[in-house]
Amino acid sequence: MTVGPVTPSTETPSADEPAAVEGRSLGRIAWARLRRDRVALDGGITVLLLILVAALAPLINRVFGHPVNEYHQDRIDPNLGGIPPVGTWGGISSEFLLGVQPVTGRDLFSQILYGAQTSLLIAFAATVLAVVIGIVVGVSAGFFGGWLDSLFSRFMDLILAFPLILFAIALISVLPPTRAFRTAVMIVVIGGFSWPYIGRIVRGQTLSLREREFVESARSIGAGNVRIIVKELLPNLAAPILVYATLIIPTNILFEAALSFLGVGVPPPTPSWGRLLSDAVQYYEYDPTYMVVPGMAIFVTVLAFNLFGDGLRDALDPKANR
Amino acid sequence: MSTHTSPDRTTARPGTDELLRVTGLEKHFPITRGAFIRRTVGAVRAVDGVDLTVATGETLGLVGESGCGKSTTGRLISRLLRPTGGSIVFDGRDITDLSVRRMRPLRREIQMIFQDPYSSLNPRHTVGTIVGAPLRVQDIPTPHGVKRAVQELLELVGLSPEHYNRYPHEFSGGQRQRIGIARALALRPKLIVADEPVSALDVSIQAQVVNLLDDLQRELGLTYVFIAHDLSVVKHICDRVAVMYLGKVVEVAPRDALYATPLHPYTLALLSAVPVPDPDRRDRAQRERILLTGDVPSPVDPPSGCRFRTRCWKARERCERETPALRELAGGHLVACHFPVEDAERTPRGRIAAHLAAADVAPATTTPA
Ligand SMILES: Nc1ncnc2c1ncn2[C@@H]1O[C@H](COP(=O)(O)OP(=O)(O)OP(=O)(O)O)[C@@H](O)[C@H]1O
Ligand code: SF4
Ligand SMILES: [Mg+2]
Numbered sequence: 001m002t003v004g005p006v007t008p009s010t011e012t013p014s015a016d017e018p019a020a021v022e023g024r025s026l027g028r029i030a031w032a033r034l035r036r037d038r039v040a041l042d043g044g045i046t047v048l049l050l051i052l053v054a055a056l057a058p059l060i061n062r063v064f065g066h067p068v069n070e071y072h073q074d075r076i077d078p079n080l081g082g083i084p085p086v087g088t089w090g091g092i093s094s095e096f097l098l099g100v101q102p103v104t105g106r107d108l109f110s111q112i113l114y115g116a117q118t119s120l121l122i123a124f125a126a127t128v129l130a131v132v133i134g135i136v137v138g139v140s141a142g143f144f145g146g147w148l149d150s151l152f153s154r155f156m157d158l159i160l161a162f163p164l165i166l167f168a169i170a171l172i173s174v175l176p177p178t179r180a181f182r183t184a185v186m187i188v189v190i191g192g193f194s195w196p197y198i199g200r201i202v203r204g205q206t207l208s209l210r211e212r213e214f215v216e217s218a219r220s221i222g223a224g225n226v227r228i229i230v231k232e233l234l235p236n237l238a239a240p241i242l243v244y245a246t247l248i249i250p251t252n253i254l255f256e257a258a259l260s261f262l263g264v265g266v267p268p269p270t271p272s273w274g275r276l277l278s279d280a281v282q283y284y285e286y287d288p289t290y291m292v293v294p295g296m297a298i299f300v301t302v303l304a305f306n307l308f309g310d311g312l313r314d315a316l317d318p319k320a321n322r
Numbered sequence: 323m324s325t326h327t328s329p330d331r332t333t334a335r336p337g338t339d340e341l342l343r344v345t346g347l348e349k350h351f352p353i354t355r356g357a358f359i360r361r362t363v364g365a366v367r368a369v370d371g372v373d374l375t376v377a378t379g380e381t382l383g384l385v386g387e388s389g390c391g392k393s394t395t396g397r398l399i400s401r402l403l404r405p406t407g408g409s410i411v412f413d414g415r416d417i418t419d420l421s422v423r424r425m426r427p428l429r430r431e432i433q434m435i436f437q438d439p440y441s442s443l444n445p446r447h448t449v450g451t452i453v454g455a456p457l458r459v460q461d462i463p464t465p466h467g468v469k470r471a472v473q474e475l476l477e478l479v480g481l482s483p484e485h486y487n488r489y490p491h492e493f494s495g496g497q498r499q500r501i502g503i504a505r506a507l508a509l510r511p512k513l514i515v516a517d518e519p520v521s522a523l524d525v526s527i528q529a530q531v532v533n534l535l536d537d538l539q540r541e542l543g544l545t546y547v548f549i550a551h552d553l554s555v556v557k558h559i560c561d562r563v564a565v566m567y568l569g570k571v572v573e574v575a576p577r578d579a580l581y582a583t584p585l586h587p588y589t590l591a592l593l594s595a596v597p598v599p600d601p602d603r604r605d606r607a608q609r610e611r612i613l614l615t616g617d618v619p620s621p622v623d624p625p626s627g628c629r630f631r632t633r634c635w636k637a638r639e640r641c642e643r644e645t646p647a648l649r650e651l652a653g654g655h656l657v658a659c660h661f662p663v664e665d666a667e668r669t670p671r672g673r674i675a676a677h678l679a680a681a682d683v684a685p686a687t688t689t690p691a
Binding site (some may be wrong): 023025028147212214215216218219220221222223224225232235236238309 | 360397400402425426427429430432433434436437438440441442443445446447448456457459460489491493502505509660
C-alpha cells in the first residue's frame with residue numbers, strides 16, 4: 001500500500017494513557033471492578049478455599065482428622081443409651097474438630113471433608129454438562145431461529161416444568177446402587193435438568209447478538225455460520241455463561257444434598273452432606289450439633305457461590321443490577 | 323457541514339462504465355403466524371420494485387425517510403439478503419440468486435459500512451482483529467503480514483497504527499466509524515455500500531468522516547452507494563441522488579439537478595425540510611417548509627397507485643388509479659409522478675402555497691397499519 005494517511009484524525013483516544021499500546025479488554029475492566037467488590041471477593045475466596053479443601057481432602061484429613069470409617073465407640077456416652085457423644089457440642093474437641101457421629105463415633109470432620117468432595121464433584125460435573133448442552137441448544141435456537149427455535153424453546157419449558165425430584169427418585173432407586181454408577185447417574189440427572197437455565201440465557205443473548213451489525217459485517221466479508229458462532233458470538237456469550245454457571249452450581253449442590261437426604265444419593269459409605277443431614281434428623285433431640293455441622297457446610301458453600309456469582313454478574317454487566 | 327469543493331462533481335457521471343444495475347428489485351419479508359405450522363399471513367414489502375444504476379467511480383446517494391427500505395436495498399445489493407424479485411447485475415455478472423458459497427469470492431468486490439459505530443464492531447475483538455478479519459476470512463496474501471497490512475489500513479483512514487491492540491470501547495464514535503471504514507477497505511472493494519455512515523455521529527464529526535470517504539474515493543477509485551435519511555448529508559459527496567419512498571425510487575437525478583429543480587413533490591418536501599444555517603433566512607424557510615402530515619403508510623399494505631398520494635397535496639383521482647412509472651423528463655433526471663413539480667411551485671410564492679396545501683392534506687387518508 002503506497003497511499004498515506006489522507007485525513008489526520010483530530011480526535012484523541014478516549015483512553016487515559018496514550019502511551020499504552022495494549023488495550024484494556026472488557027475482561028480486565030470487569031476484573032478491576034470485581035476487585036473492588038468486597039462481598040463478592042469474600043465469596044470468591046471462600047469458593048476457592050472449598051475447592052482446595054475438597055481437592056486436598058486426604059492430605060488435610062491425615063493432619064487434622066481420622067480415617068472416615070473408623071469407629072470411636074469410646075467417644076459415645078454409654079450412660080445415655082449409647083447414642084450421643086461424650087461431652088457438650090456433639091463431642092467437639094481438639095482431637096475431633098467437628099465432633100463425632102452419634103452411635104458410631106465416626107469423626108465428623110472427615111465426613112464433612114470428604115462430603116465436600118462428593119458435593120463439589122457432582123455439582124461441578126453436572127454444571128459442565130448443563131453448560132455444554134445449554135450452549136449447543138441455546139445457540140442453535142437463537143441463531144437459526146424458526147422451527148428449531150420453537151422446538152428447543154418448548155422443550156426447555158417442558159423440562160423446567162418437570163416434577164424433577166420425583167423423577168430423580170424413581171429413576172435412581174431402580175438403578176444399581178454402586179458408587180460410580182450412582183455418581184454418574186446423579187451428574188446426568190442434575191445436569192440434564194439444569195441446562196435449560198443456561199439454554200434460555202444463551203438463547204436470549206444470541207437472539208440479540210445476532211441482530212448486531214458486527215454479525216452482518218462478518219457475513220459481508222464472507223464468514224460462514226460456524227465462524228460467526230465461534231468467533232463473533234461465543235466471545236460475547238462467555239460472560240453471561242460464566243455468571244449463570246456460577247449461579248447454578250449452588251442450586252446443583254442443593255439438589256445433590258436433597259437427593260442424598262432422600263436416600264437416593266451416592267450410596268454409603270461415601271460421605272455426603274445430604275445424607276449426614278438426614279441421618280442427623282433421627283438424633284436431633286440428643287445431639288443437635290450433628291445437624292448444625294452439615295447444615296452449615298451446605299449453607300456456607302451455597303452462600304459463597306451465590307455471592308461470588310452475583311458479584312461476577314455486576315462486574316461483567318454493571319447495568320444489570322444498578 | 324463544511325463547504326466542500328470537489329472539482330468535477332457538477333458534471334455528474336464521471337465514469338461511463340456501469341458497475342451496478344438493479345432492476346425491479348423486490349424484498350418482501352413474510353409475516354408468519356404460528357410456532358410449528360407457520361402460515362404466511364402477509365408480507366412487509368420493504369423494497370418493492372427499485373431500479374438503479376451506478377457507474378464506476380461515482381457516488382449514488384440513496385435518500386428517504388426511516389423505514390422506506392434504504393437499508394434493505396443496501397443489504398440486497400451487497401447480497402446480505404436474497405431478493406424476492408428483480409435482478410442485480412454487478413460488474414456484468416448477475417448476482418441476484420448466487421448462493422452463499424458462490425457469493426463468497428465476490429464479497430471482496432462489494433463491502434459495506436454500517437450505520438451504528440457501536441454495534442458494528444465486536445466489543446470482544448481488538449481493532450487489529452476486526453480490521454484483519456476480512457484478510458483472514460478471504461485468505462488475502464499479505465507480503466508483510468496481516469499486522470502490517472492492518473496498520474497501513476489504520477493509517478489510511480487517519481488512525482494511529484498504535485491502535486492495533488486496542489478495543490473498540492476505547493474509541494469515540496467517529497474513530498469507530500473510521501475502524502469500520504478500514505475494515506471495508508481491507509479487501510480493496512470496487513463498490514462500497516455505506517448505510518448511513520454518519521447518521522449516528524456528532525454534526526462536527528460528520529463532515530470529517532464524509533471528507534475522509536470522499537478522499538478515499540479519489541485515491542482508491544471507489545464507487546459508493548451512500549445511504550442517508552436526509553438530503554443535506556449527501557449534498558457534498560454524491561454525484562447523483564435517488565429518492566426513495568415506501569420501497570420505491572420516486573426520483574433519480576444528477577445532484578445539482580435534483581437540488582435545483584426537484585420534480586417529485588416528495589423531493590420538494592424533503593428539500594424544504596433541509597435545515598437552513600443562515601438565521602436571517604431561517605424564518606422564511608420556516609414559512610415555506612412543506613410539512614408532511616400523517617405517517618408513512620405501512621409497507622404491509624401500501625396505498626394503490628402512487629404510494630405518496632396519501633400525503634401529497636397534488637394528488638388527484640388518477641394518482642389512486644395508476645401507478646406512475648419512473649420516466650426520464652430531462653437528461654438523466656427520472657421521476658415517478660403523474661403531475662411533476664413545475665417551475666412556478668419552486669418560487670417562494672409557490673412554496674408557500676405548497677406549504678399551505680400540504681398542511682391541509684387530511685391525515686385520515688393514511689392507511690392504518
Ligand atoms: N428482517 C426483516 N423482517 C421483517 N421486516 C423487515 C426486516 N428488515 C426490515 N424490515 C422492514 O422493512 C421496512 C424497511 O426497512 P429498512 O431497514 O430497509 O428501512 P430504512 O429505510 O433503512 O430505515 P431506517 O432509516 O430506519 O434505517 C421497515 O418497515 C422494516 O420494518
Ligand atoms: S403521482 Fe400524484 S400523488 Fe403521486 S406524487 Fe405525483 S401528484 Fe402526488
Ligand atoms: Mg436503515
